[in-house]
Structures are given as structure tokens and as C-alpha cells.
Amino acid sequence: xxxCRQVLAEISNYxxxxxxxxxxxxxxxxxxxxxxxxxVYNTTRRTLEIMSDCLPTAAPIPVSERLxxxxxxxxxxxx
Amino acid sequence: MKPRNxxxxxxRRVRAADEDLPLVDRxxxxxxxxxxxxxxxxxxxxxxxxxxxxxxPEDAEEALQDTFLNAYRHLREFRRDSRFTTWLTRxxxxxxxxxxxxxxxxxxxxxxxxxESMHMPKHFESWQQNPEQLYATEELRRIVQEAIAAVPxxxxxxxxxxxxxxxxxxxxxxxxxxxxxxxKSRLLRARLMxxxxxxxxxxxxxxxxxxxxxxxxxxxxxxxxRLAKLxxxxxxx
Numbered sequence: 321x322x323x324c325r326q327v328l329a330e331i332s333n334y335x336x337x338x339x340x341x342x343x344x345x346x347x348x349x350x351x352x353x354x355x356x357x358x359x360v361y362n363t364t365r366r367t368l369e370i371m372s373d374c375l376p377t378a379a380p381i382p383v384s385e386r387l388x389x390x391x392x393x394x395x396x397x398x399x
Numbered sequence: 400m401k402p403r404n405x406x407x408x409x410x411r412r413v414r415a416a417d418e419d420l421p422l423v424d425r426x427x428x429x430x431x432x433x434x435x436x437x438x439x440x441x442x443x444x445x446x447x448x449x450x451x452x453x454x455x456p457e458d459a460e461e462a463l464q465d466t467f468l469n470a471y472r473h474l475r476e477f478r479r480d481s482r483f484t485t486w487l488t489r490x491x492x493x494x495x496x497x498x499x500x501x502x503x504x505x506x507x508x509x510x511x512x513x514x515e516s517m518h519m520p521k522h523f524e525s526w527q528q529n530p531e532q533l534y535a536t537e538e539l540r541r542i543v544q545e546a547i548a549a550v551p552x553x554x555x556x557x558x559x560x561x562x563x564x565x566x567x568x569x570x571x572x573x574x575x576x577x578x579x580x581x582x583k584s585r586l587l588r589a590r591l592m593x594x595x596x597x598x599x600x601x602x603x604x605x606x607x608x609x610x611x612x613x614x615x616x617x618x619x620x621x622x623x624x625r626l627a628k629l630x631x632x633x634x635x636x
Contacts, residue, residue: 328520332587338568356523360594363526363601367594368562370531371547374540375563379446383460387442388435390464394471395431 322350327357335365419483427474434474438467441484444564445491451559452495454548458502462494469494481573488566489574492556499552508553508575510585518588522598530601546596550589557582558589 327350333339334347351358379387419440425433445466450459469490470477477486499506531539550558560566560574561582572582 328591329587332590333583335590336568338583359523359525360520360591363522363598364590364594366526366530366601367590367597370539370597371543371562371593373531374536374543375447375451376443377447378443379463383446383463384442386460387438387464387467390468391431391435391438391471394468 322346324357331361417482448491448564449495451563453498454544458498462498465494466491485570506552511551511553518591522602524602526601527603546593550592554585554589557585561586
């Protein structure tokens, strides 16, 4: 039987699906009966989603244009 | 450090799967369009990486430029024992850390060995249904960036690589020169630190409705206790 501390230590690996099957079952059993650990698990999962969703997925166009301008200078200097 | 025993098979697999290598070869032969294509493929991921490490748009842009300018200048030094993206990410992380060092001193990747209290959860309330909808997009972005910025750089770079640049654990260990166990341990702490910051904003607070419901349960408990004592009253469950 896992205690809260042991579950917390594996929360990140569990989210990454990077724990052995037996440990996965033990974690799930604990999460089903421990509300606090379930909240930590669920809100950590939401943290990753929110982090990923709200940061820019593309470099802004002016940033990209200035990068290409710098590269063109470098290409010309190299030739 | 990368485990030596799996290096050969891993690298063989990596080489076979690395779709950037034909472009690298053409760029090395002097084809600047091929290098432009590499930039096109990777600039967004690199920008996301430099922005998340530096937490500053100007520094992120300079680090983005430094990354590709250095990659172009040193392309011959790319030894194909890792994927091109791993090599590029290593340059991007170094460029971003360089910007941080210009602003602050002592940006070390050594484990700061912080006390457990720094990452142990303190908020245990559930979050609101759709916390993203509580804030405008720009405000939410600022909140998340502040939460990431509050994580010490030695942990933040791991978080950025794994959760924002989508680099796997083995590659992250390779980029940072850490063991896989150290990457996992730092990632756990970084994720919990960001969660803690967001929890302070997103968790449900007991509003009037839940207070009313809680008060109702208390009154019900008191009443049922009294009613149960009245003569001739059936026991209330």
C-alpha cells in the first residue's frame, strides 16, 4: 500500500505514463481513495495542459522576419 | 550522462529517423535555402524554448537569432550521434541561459538542492471547471509565464525541454548533461512548483452557495439531533 508521499514522488512519472504496471495499479488505487492526492494529480495534469496551450506555438511574424534578415546578412558575408 | 550501453542502438535509431539530415547535408554543401528550411521547421519550437527560459520577449528573440546564427556557423561540428533537433536545442538552451546571465548573475544548472517545502503541495482544493476562461488570453499567458519564471533555472530548463519543447527524457538528459533520474526528479519539482502558483489563482473558493449548503447541513444536523430527543419522535437517520 502506497502512502501519499510515495504517490506524490511518482505523480510526474505517472503523468508521463512512465511507471511499471504494478506501480500504476497501486497509484490508481491510492488516487481512488485519497482526495488530496487526486486533486494534486488532476491539477498537475491541468497545469501541463494550460502551460502548453497558452504559450505561443509559433514565433511572431516580425520575429521570424528579423531572424531571416540576420541570416541573409550572414549568408552574404560568408559568400 | 547518457547511458553508454544503449547509446549505439539509440543513435542508430535516431539517425534512421532524423528527417533533418538531408537538409543538413545540403546546407553543408552551401545550399542556404536548405538551411532556411531547417529554420522554418524549428524556429517556433526554438522560440518557445528561449521565451520560456528567459521569460522575456526581447531576450527570447535575441537567443533565437543567436541559436540559428551559431548553428549555421558551426554546422560542421554537428556530429550525427544525436538528432539535429537535440543539437539545436542544446544551442538554444545555452543561448537563452546566456541572456539570463546578462541580466542576473549565478544562473547555474547545478541542483540548488532546495528544501522540500519549496515544491511540496500546499493547495489541495479542486480547481474551477475551466480556469482558462477566468482570464483573458494575454492575462492567462502572463500568469503562466510568471509561474514558470518563479521556478529556479536549474529546474526550469528541464520543464521547458520536456513540457514545452517536447523533448523526451533521454534527449533532455543528453542536452543538459544530466542523468535520466535527475531529469525526472527536477521535472517533478518544477511541475509541482508551477501547479502551486496556478492553484492559488484557479482553485475553487468557498462561495456563498457552498457556504449556504454547508450551513444547511449544520442546521439539519442540529435540528435532527433536537427532534430525535422529542418524546414520541421517530429516530431520524
